[in-house]
Amino acid sequence: MASSLAKIGQSQTAAMLSSTINLSGPERNQITGHTRLPAIESNLSTNAVHPGPRSLHPSLRKPLSRMMSSLNRRRSSQVQQNGGIECVCSGYLQRGGPLPQSHMLAPSVGAGRQFLSQESGFEQLRACTAARLRIAKQKAWGSGRGVRWGGSIQASAAGSSPKEEESEDLGDWPWLQRSREVTHNGAGSQVVNLLRSGVSIHPTAVVHDDAVLAEGVRIGPLCTVGPGAVLGEGCVMHPGSQVAGNTVLGKRNTLHSGAIVGADLPGTTIIGDDNSFGYHSVVGVLCQDLKYKGDDCYLVVGNKNDVREHSSIHRSSRPDLKTILGDNNLIMGSCHVAHDCIIGNHNIIANGTLLAGHIVIQDHVHTGGATAVHQFCHLGSYAFLAGGAMVDRDVPTFTIVHGDRAEMRGLNFEGLRRAGFKTSKVDALRKTYEKLFLSNDPPGLEDRLAIVEANETLASDELARQLILFIKESTSSTSKRRGICKFRHWTDR
């Protein structure tokens, strides 16, 4: 087993390299050129070597299927000796496969470099899941599900009062079913086993046998979990939420009612830890790019993001790109993040913001409500988009833009103040902005940029340097960027 997977590991390495090469494209430049995106950096590198989806590549399925079925045959005999209580996946992990249990049951995926080290553990989870999916297709399926239903139903039909069981308090979770299931699932090996690892599944939830559920996962009524799903420790699915496709969630993610994470597409959705997905939000689904031809597509989400109701986040449009959401972002209601967007950290995206494809948002950006951004635009760190702004050019770092088509209206002093920059700190930045945008002498922006760069006090200031850097990148003829928003004097309005 270990050796077979090792082989796969090698084939992954090849894929990984090509994948890395792809990433030395424009996206890569944008990131490396920008010094303040650790999360994105790590996500990218993580992703560059992320072998997960490859394990589901058609060419790999048949051999994996064979390998795993023989494995299962061997193991089902063991099961007899163990008294019939264990299930292939989690049982396999619990008895400690090639990797320590900690790795297997709680893949803290998406969490930057840290995940990098778990690559192999993740790979085996995926392989195991993928292979059993194939098997489930051939054998008469549903026994697991049936048993789960049977369990709860026997209980009720018999009407016998279930046995008590001491367990940690699950707080205000009204759907707890544990003690009951444990008592009555005589035949339900998998259920019992899952419950032993502290998983609570409401009897009306539809959880595919091939789904991998870590310790403390709670699945509410009327949820569905597909065969490719991996839920990390303490994930909570509220009533009517769904996990579909090849989707890995880290620890303590919350799916609110109606939330849908992942889709049955080639490729993967990888979610980190402590994210919240709002009511009826749709995350990790098919892009709207008409050029998409069904290749592998990816979404990578970091940690501590809050995606609110009715928002949608699409997967990439090409296998060499990823849609990426970093850490600590708040995506408010009814927002749209299109394919191949790269969003950093600590951004606040207000209701109804529409982000077209290939947009890059750095950190601490704040968009107002009802804004829309043209594809391929970049929003620099601490940029502020006034409500209703229609942005069709890049928004330089630290600046405020407003209107349709959005024009620069000054520096985001409020945002900088809130971020803890003292007035003294932003003085050079202010001077730089004035020299660049509030003066026409010399007439050319390039010339004014040259003057500012020649000014040591300004060029040596970190914030000023960032602003200059962004503008030069955005306006350089080689960068294929869209240039920066128009600007005019405060007095123009």
Added chain:
Amino acid sequence: MASSLAKIGQSQTAAMLSSTINLSGPERNQITGHTRLPAIESNLSTNAVHPGPRSLHPSLRKPLSRMMSSLNRRRSSQVQQNGGIECVCSGYLQRGGPLPQSHMLAPSVGAGRQFLSQESGFEQLRACTAARLRIAKQKAWGSGRGVRWGGSIQASAAGSSPKEEESEDLGDWPWLQRSREVTHNGAGSQVVNLLRSGVSIHPTAVVHDDAVLAEGVRIGPLCTVGPGAVLGEGCVMHPGSQVAGNTVLGKRNTLHSGAIVGADLPGTTIIGDDNSFGYHSVVGVLCQDLKYKGDDCYLVVGNKNDVREHSSIHRSSRPDLKTILGDNNLIMGSCHVAHDCIIGNHNIIANGTLLAGHIVIQDHVHTGGATAVHQFCHLGSYAFLAGGAMVDRDVPTFTIVHGDRAEMRGLNFEGLRRAGFKTSKVDALRKTYEKLFLSNDPPGLEDRLAIVEANETLASDELARQLILFIKESTSSTSKRRGICKFRHWTDR
């Protein structure tokens, strides 16, 4: 029992008073200052003394739990004598507790002052619900659910044709299950009892034992109803809709498929009568205010509102505030009503309208599609927002605003005409508007206001008076308001 609850009632009174004090803040001023918001007035006062949520305050839970468990022990013995058919909550109510049944089974909540008088009845409903929730946690739960499942399943497994039962026509409701459940739920005491009181629950719905369902409630397939839910007479839940958290619905509310009302948060969602919640709408959920720290939060909705698909209405961000929706409002699809908004009556909010926090909308306001309003703005009665308007100031009563940032473009004559104001009626209003906004003599708005107020014919006219009042409030240096939208001559465009 009565005495214990009386004690709670007293502790509520204290809370009530402090709450009332809080309400003498800006919101209060806005309302009292504005003479034409009866519904909001009543809701506010209602809410000021609304003790419901307090009954769930942690400090109250344990004592209530003890009190109620002893109560239940006593009553379960009675149940034996009654032949085992009754459930704690509704049975308790039906045998007439301290309050007449009419109060208990149909709390017409949110319906203005009327609800005020039912405070105690509502309080007991909440207490009962809250206490039983605690008990359900300790005892092996789910018998109710199990039995409900068992009932319907025994029926089918046995394949016996259920007994007929005469009942009033339920119209085109295709999910009717009543006769079947009644016939086959030998063990299902609660179900039988609920059905006796004319409740229809589809066997695939997940209804928590602690939910309180009044006469004629119909719950469709695949719905979920949480432990804190109280559904008034004739509420209908379409397939896949949900009621969560401490949520009280009055009579004849309709939840369309995917609608979610309430959330598991401290505080309450209170819905009046005859409201409709559209597909996938999200009402009474967590606010997006980053300052929210998990305190009690409230939403109060009046009567006869129509909230359409994909709209969201958030609860307040502070325990001393409430998000309030009055009566007869139409909130079209994909709208957002943020925390602490106060919306009056007969407003029409068109698709995609985004209302930020703390906005006050009076009556008969009409917003066009794709409009957005800045937080803390006020929209005066009969104001009209042209489609796409980005409003960042107050919109005076009777006026039309347009554009980004929205500017006054005249009076909403069409709206006034539709509201039945004759041309003669609006003559003084027109003159007032002309003197204020179509003239620069004298240059200062304050001076022009003074002139108009000095003009008896204008100052004595009701509509003109309202316009002047609104502008003075909005522009007064003491009111902390944002001032009114810019204005320019008809000819300016």
Added chain:
Amino acid sequence: MASSLAKIGQSQTAAMLSSTINLSGPERNQITGHTRLPAIESNLSTNAVHPGPRSLHPSLRKPLSRMMSSLNRRRSSQVQQNGGIECVCSGYLQRGGPLPQSHMLAPSVGAGRQFLSQESGFEQLRACTAARLRIAKQKAWGSGRGVRWGGSIQASAAGSSPKEEESEDLGDWPWLQRSREVTHNGAGSQVVNLLRSGVSIHPTAVVHDDAVLAEGVRIGPLCTVGPGAVLGEGCVMHPGSQVAGNTVLGKRNTLHSGAIVGADLPGTTIIGDDNSFGYHSVVGVLCQDLKYKGDDCYLVVGNKNDVREHSSIHRSSRPDLKTILGDNNLIMGSCHVAHDCIIGNHNIIANGTLLAGHIVIQDHVHTGGATAVHQFCHLGSYAFLAGGAMVDRDVPTFTIVHGDRAEMRGLNFEGLRRAGFKTSKVDALRKTYEKLFLSNDPPGLEDRLAIVEANETLASDELARQLILFIKESTSSTSKRRGICKFRHWTDR
């Protein structure tokens, strides 16, 4: 039977005529005046004679009910002879009723004139469905459902491993239940029969007995299908999707999770083939027109449309109108198509586009994100709406509009190029546009139109002719149209 239906057919003809008359209103003019809308044309005519909904008109229900119940009595005796395995609807169709099976099981509705010829077949489907709905009301219902549940549950309770069954590969559909159901549904006549015709229904789905499911339909977990639903061959319902009301879907439609198609309203929703309805999309539901009084209302959707997540498409506001969506349209996320809109083919409607009532969109139109269109506006073929455009006038064919209120900014050369028009082809069009909109000589547009029409080379050019035609219609005093968007020189910005 056939004769009775023939009679109805005649009554339909009357309705058809009146309906046609109604259609000779403005909508009719717009269409006939416009030469390049085959799909719309056919849909309209189709619709004009579409008898489906009439079969549900109250006045028709009772007689139909009687007729069908007698029919059912006769046929249930036949069922005995057949060994008890068949269900009224699909069995009836399979044994070939008055119409060939191809017509009955796969009504390729909405597909233009083609559907016209199937009118009678569709009529019988509807009649059958409608009548059985009435019957189901009188008899104790639910046996079908019960049996389906019982079947799957017996299986699990017994824990017996289901018998294998050879079947075509259903690809990556993880919810396949066929073999299991077939094995264990001894009592489930309908289920067995449905399965024989190759239908797969997950045991947690709630499918009304009166729903008509064609060969190869797959219904996932936790879906609901109402009594008035007709699903054509190969339709797929993903977990948690719903079909409600009098709704006919053609072949191979996909409902993604949370999608809701149809509503319990008078009238019908008719969907063609190969459409995809996105997550939480809402299609064929009640309009928001306050003038709607509960009459029959319609939505007709053609083929190969892709409606993305959180979008809504409403039914008509009057029985003599239809909301119509043609073929090959892409409606991106969070769009709104209001009542009585008529949308042609190959249009791309970007995220958050709001289309008010009675809008006509021809073909190959492309709207940017966050656009909104005023009710009754027309968008000409190959028009392009820049992101954020607020359109309150007609947008002439081939033109680009931009801004709030949207103004013409030139011709959509990019769109024309993509559509394969060579530069030479668009030369006359360019000249025409220049003469009309980039010149003030003569000052009046009418005069400039006259000059262009007098110019043979321009007037003879197809594209130029179309542009002129559109403008004349839109600006003619008789057409009740809103006129065309403002225009200004390239240099104006």
